[in-house]
Amino acid sequence: DIQMTQSPSTLSASVGDRVTITCRASHSVNTWLAWYRQKPGKAPELLILEASNVASGVPSRFTGSGSGTEFTLTISNLQPDDFATYYCQQYNAYPRTFGGGTRVEIK
Amino acid sequence: QVQVVQSGAEVKKPGASVKISCEASGYAFTNHYIQWVRQAPGLGLEWMGIVNPDSGTTSYAQNFQDRVTMTTDTSARTVYMELRSLRLEDTAVYYCARGRSGGNSRSPLDIWGQGTMVTVSS
Numbered sequence: 031d032i033q034m035t036q037s038p039s040t041l042s043a044s045v046g047d048r049v050t051i052t053c054r055a056s057h058s059v060n061t062w063l064a065w066y067r068q069k070p071g072k073a074p075e076l077l078i079l080e081a082s083n084v085a086s087g088v089p090s091r092f093t094g095s096g097s098g099t100e101f102t103l104t105i106s107n108l109q110p111d112d113f114a115t116y117y118c119q120q121y122n123a124y125p126r127t128f129g130g131g132t133r134v135e136i137k
Numbered sequence: 138q139v140q141v142v143q144s145g146a147e148v149k150k151p152g153a154s155v156k157i158s159c160e161a162s163g164y165a166f167t168n169h170y171i172q173w174v175r176q177a178p179g180l181g182l183e184w185m186g187i188v189n190p191d192s193g194t195t196s197y198a199q200n201f202q203d204r205v206t207m208t209t210d211t212s213a214r215t216v217y218m219e220l221r222s223l224r225l226e227d228t229a230v231y232y233c234a235r236g237r238s239g240g241n242s243r244s245p246l247d248i249w250g251q252g253t254m255v256t257v258s259s
Contacts, residue, residue: 064245
C-alpha cells in the first residue's frame, strides 16, 4: 500500500495568513493526488485534483503543487471558512489512501 | 442537481451486518465509479473500496476484503455497501462518493453523500 504522510498534523493561523500543508507518498503517485477540505460534521469537499488543478467552484486562494512523492497545498489569504481539516489522497494505485489530515485552527 | 444520498443511521450489535444505500441522481449513473470511505469518531478518512456501477466490478481494501460487499442496482440508480461481522471498532460515519471522471476509476471524489453513522454497541 502507498502510505501518505501529511505535515503538520495541526497548524495555527489567523485570517489573512498564507499556510502550506505538505503530503508525502511512500511511492510515486505521479500527479494522481487530490486535496480535500472537511468542515466539522460535514463530508469532505474536493479542492485540488491531479496535484495542481483547482476543482470547479473552488476559490483561487487554493493552490496545489508537486509530483511523484512530494506535494503541497497552499492557502493564501486564509478565510474563516478555511478553518477545517485537510486531507490528501492518492488515486494512482489501489488501495486509494488518504493522509492522516491537517487541522487548521484559529491562532 | 448532481447528488448522492445515503440511507439513515444504524445501530447494530457486534457480529451483525449493516447494509447502507447510496442513491445517485442528476448524472449518468453507470458512467461514474462509486467509492466508499469511512471515518471513525475523531479520526481520519479510511478508504474501503470502489465499485463500477456499470459492470459491478469491485476492488476492496485489504482491511475489509473478507467482510465487505459492494453491489449496484442500476434500475434504482443505487449502490449498496454491506459490512458483515461488525466489531465495536466499526463504529464510524460511512460515506459514498462519486469518482469525478466518467468511465475512469483513477479519479478523485467530487460528489459525496451526507454520511451514514453506524454505531456498533452491545
